[in-house]
Ligand SMILES: O=C(O)CCC(=O)C(=O)O
């Protein structure tokens with residue numbers, strides 16, 4: 001059944017009548033319409049068509065959850081753990097308590113089961129640091145065998161699968177979206193509302209392994225390469241960035257495909273992807289300039305599909321609500 005109050009609110013908002021749209025949703029929400037509160041929360045999080053207001057978003061989300069919005073409950077758990085995407089204090093234990101209350105939902109139950117397999121401190125940080133082997137001293141490249149378990153890999157890939165879109169860039173001449181000339185894979189970023197507790201725990205693991213704060217990491221990005229797709233030679237640094245990318249973490253989510261090696265041509269180094277393995281490498285030299293020796297590529301996949309999770313880590317905390325994936 002079409003939800004007329006939400007349709008009407010969307011239509012009002014699209015005509016610039018945001019105040020009336022909000023009033024309509026609040027009235028519908030107060031009358032027990034969980035989806036109306038959810039719509040308000042999403043608008044407030046997205047910053048469109050209303051200005052972004054994370055406090056108002058969380059209030060609307062709470063109302064939606066109180067009257068039984070299942071997806072809202074999962075979103076509330078994510079935002080509790082990451083502190084609205086790192087803008088407020090992250091609260092792991094409240095997030096886990098909310099997850100425990102959502103156990104009727106099989107999605108929540110599966111996440112709980114995966115968390116139970118991890119050895120985590122009270123704040124979600126790993127109790128043990130993963131062990132790595134240094135592949136290169138300058139730039140520093142460290143290989144972590146079995147950084148993720150097979151079940152963790154499957155979880156990351158399934159969250160990412162819903163977000164995959166072909167890599168595209170805006171053509172500056174025509175302002176149209178065109179295929180990305182350097183990276184031909186499909187990709188998607190797991191933003192703050194989708195950073196479930198398993199993804200959050202993995203982002204905390206990545207922070208620990210890379211010696212950085214979790215707030216420095218761009219949203220975990222999932223890449224999927226089909227035969228013929230590749231990531232041509234590039235540096236991960238961004239020209240002119242104020243808050244530069246200092247380190248990259250690549251996690252192979254599967255194996256058994258053809259091609260797809262990660263190559264560092266100037267170092268004569270080729271990494272054979274193995275599901276669950278990760279590599280962490282530095283992208284800057286000590287004076288803060290890009291380290292051109294870190295030039296690397298994802299070789300073309302020749303058969304099957306290569307799944308990868310990438311976390312580009314900045315020099316200082318970033319705002320995941322405004323960042324563009326790379
Ligand atoms: O696909 C690969 O092996 C390399 C990926 C990569 O360079 C990146 O995600 O920045």
Ligand SMILES: [Fe+2]
Pocket residue numbers: 234235236248296
């Ligand atoms: Fe890269």
